[in-house]
Amino acid sequence: xxxxxxxxxxxxxxxxxxxxxxxxxxxxxxxxxxxxxxxxxxxxxxxxxxxxxxxxxxxxxxxxxxxxxxxxxxxxxxxxxxxxxxxxxxxxxxxxxxxxxxxxxxxxxxxxxxxxxxxxxxxxxxxxxxxxxxxxxxxxxxxxxxxxxxxxxxxxxxxxxxxxxxxxxxxxxxxxxxxxxxxxxxxxxxxxxxxxxxxxxxxxxxxxxxxxxxxxxxxxxxxxxxxxxxxxxxxxxxxxxxxxxxxxx
Numbered sequence: 561x562x563x564x565x566x567x568x569x570x571x572x573x574x575x576x577x578x579x580x581x582x583x584x585x586x587x588x589x590x591x592x593x594x595x596x597x598x599x600x601x602x603x604x605x606x607x608x609x610x611x612x613x614x615x616x617x618x619x620x621x622x623x624x625x626x627x628x629x630x631x632x633x634x635x636x637x638x639x640x641x642x643x644x645x646x647x648x649x650x651x652x653x654x655x656x657x658x659x660x661x662x663x664x665x666x667x668x669x670x671x672x673x674x675x676x677x678x679x680x681x682x683x684x685x686x687x688x689x690x691x692x693x694x695x696x697x698x699x700x701x702x703x704x705x706x707x708x709x710x711x712x713x714x715x716x717x718x719x720x721x722x723x724x725x726x727x728x729x730x731x732x733x734x735x736x737x738x739x740x741x742x743x744x745x746x747x748x749x750x751x752x753x754x755x756x757x758x759x760x761x762x763x764x765x766x767x768x769x770x771x772x773x774x775x776x777x778x779x780x781x782x783x784x785x786x787x788x789x790x791x792x793x794x795x796x797x798x799x800x801x802x803x804x805x806x807x808x809x
Contacts, residue, residue: 563746564739565704568715572747574633574708580745581613581626582805583752583773589799590778590786591760599759604804611804612698615741624741625698631689632709638681638701639737645681645703647731648722652679655725679725683718690718704736749773777806 563570572580585602592598599616606612609630615637616623624637639645683705686694690707705718720736744755749770757764765785772778778800783790790796793809800807 562739562743564742565706565717565736566733566739568706568717570746571635571706571715571742572745574628576747577626577633577745578611578613578628579775580747580752580773581615582803583775584615584744584756585613585803586778586800586805587752587756587769587772587786589796589803590783590790591756591762591764593790593792593795595799602803602805604802607696610693614698615744617741621700622740623699627693627698629693630710631693632707632712634686634690634693634708635706635742636683636694636699636702636704637737637741638699638703639740640703642703642737642740643735644720644731644737647727647734648679648681648725651725651727652722680723681720684721685719704738706738775806777808779808783809 561567561570563572571577581600582602584600585598588598588600589595595601601614602611604611606627607629611628613626613628614623615625622639624635626633626635681701681703683694683702686705686707687709689709702720705720706715707718708715717732719732744751749766752773753764753766753769756769768782768785772782780793783793783796797807797809800809
């Protein structure tokens with residue numbers, strides 16, 4: 561069983577989640593010197609009172625963002641292959657077919673269907689604190705949303721809407737892609753090791769991974785154990801400072 565919108569209780573609390581996110585970004589800074597091909601990035605100065613974690617798994621828009629702020633924490637992500645998006649698209653195509661049937665055969669040239677890729681998906685009915693936190697868009701589309709205000713003790717699931725599509729059924733239990741992302745954030749250092757190891761196709765030192773996940777300051781010894789070929793410590797310092805991760809380089 562993985563963390564997801566169906567298993568909100570398995571998502572780490574905001575403090576632990578921030579620690580895990582920073583660890584992913586810090587470890588990738590060591591393992592993948594070219595930041596343009598990293599999956600993870602973290603900016604501790606995204607706003608005056610906000611920090612932003614991005615987790616992009618492919619250039620086509622399969623990504624997740626987590627905003628940490630004084631108002632609370634919000635997780636948003638988009639996974640095109642999920643059941644929820646498929647259901648919205650099915651409803652959209654049915655609506656387009658009904659509209660097409662209104663035209664006589666000699667009028668069909670005037671019918672201009674809306675392609676599915678123009679559908680806009682977003683989270684709606686969020687509490688005021690989270691709306692303020694998410695004023696600036698952090699991803700292009702949203703198939704799932706999870707949030708927790710500063711006064712909440714549990715994660716809450718946001719509702720997803722699609723532009724100009726109304727469904728006459730409850731879709732809250734449909735798979736929305738959250739498990740695809742959040743399974744990597746269960747808080748277990750072994751999960752972090754396996755996820756990063758698969759990404760770079762390399763077996764990683766478990767002891768060092770665990771120390772970083774637990775927030776220990778990164779040293780040159782850590783770097784040597786994880787990526788012996790990486791010598792640009794000044795660049796790494798800059799990356800870790802942007803993340804807000806402690807180091808002794």
